[in-house]
Amino acid sequence: MQKLSELISHILQTHHVFTRESLNRIQGIINSPAMQGQVVSADIRQCIEALEEDLLPHLMKEEQILFPYIVKLEGNPRQNYAPDFGSIANPIRVMGNEHKSVIKLLVRLRELTSDYQIVTEDQSGLSPLFSILGELDRDLVTHIQLESIDLFPKARELEILAMTSGRS
Numbered sequence: 001m002q003k004l005s006e007l008i009s010h011i012l013q014t015h016h017v018f019t020r021e022s023l024n025r026i027q028g029i030i031n032s033p034a035m036q037g038q039v040v041s042a043d044i045r046q047c048i049e050a051l052e053e054d055l056l057p058h059l060m061k062e063e064q065i066l067f068p069y070i071v072k073l074e075g076n077p078r079q080n081y082a083p084d085f086g087s088i089a090n091p092i093r094v095m096g097n098e099h100k101s102v103i104k105l106l107v108r109l110r111e112l113t114s115d116y117q118i119v120t121e122d123q124s125g126l127s128p129l130f131s132i133l134g135e136l137d138r139d140l141v142t143h144i145q146l147e148s149i150d151l152f153p154k155a156r157e158l159e160i161l162a163m164t165s166g167r168s
Ligand SMILES: [Fe+2]
Pocket: 011, 015, 016, 059, 062, 143, 147
């Protein structure tokens, strides 16, 4: 089985870096002079804003609270860390709810952008924006699956094992 610390490194180096870079690039594109004459609908702008507002604190919570705990738990499963958040089930539940909000926003963005396709001529200037939004969408789906399906359930198992094997 792959070590959870390795999976976490992969998530951080691949997906967290990509998410932040993409959000920066999206802001850059939206604010670029080339976009001034383009009509980005208020709904699309709102969705992008909401995505950023959801994602940035989410990444930080994983990086500063949940992931370091999982790494410690895996490194020394018998240690009683007594984290402030109680059981790991609590932050996992919060992260899971935040993933659901992100997926909802992605579903809305897909609707608003016809799956990131340019469908009318007057949208042609939006191609760079739609393209990066599509890349971010695909990356987030993989990222969220890795956490919700692979990482979090195994981290929970690790904590249960630590509790039942008698902590020192
Ligand atoms: Fe993440």
